[in-house]
């Protein structure tokens with residue numbers, strides 16, 4: 001199974017880039033993981049919030065295959081413990097899902113078309129994080145989940 005993380009906008013802060021690189025490097029020993037950073041449109045065009053979300057959705061859809069299992073990162077989604085999240089990933093592996101695509105929205109969240117297409121919505125907390133910071137938190141949780149599945153000590157350290 002492959003895992004792709006789509007983000008809206010490049011990661012700007014060096015401390016986040018460094019943290020993400022650290023965990024992506026580790027992750028690659030466990031799974032085929034890809035980070036795709038899509039352009040954030042607001043900087044180039046004068047768009048309303050809804051127009052921006054619709055344009056972002058168009059870009060996101062271009063990166064999706066019909067068989068992809070799409071999971072939106074959304075504070076209103078389902079909350080898991082790290083062990084439960086590892087179980088979720090394991091179930092998808094057993095079900096032979098080819099690719100899980102997780103998406104982190106832009107500053108305004110997701111267009112309705114993405115909510116309709118989503119197979120799941122995952123919340124990391126009821127709190128709202130910046131779309132920049134949530135990347136690092138999520139990538140670390142994927143790494144944590146995979147070490148849990150392997151029975152490695154990281155989760156208990």
Ligand SMILES: C[S@@+](CC[C@H](N)C(=O)[O-])C[C@H]1O[C@@H](n2cnc3c(N)ncnc32)[C@H](O)[C@@H]1O
Pocket residue numbers: 072073074075076103104105106107108109110122123124125126127128129130131132134
């Ligand atoms: C600043 S938030 C957008 C908040 C937006 N007002 C909304 O209602 O969705 C930007 C993105 O970060 C992600 N995000 C922020 N907090 C999150 C959380 N607690 N759990 C999961 N994803 C989160 C989501 O992907 C969201 O689209």
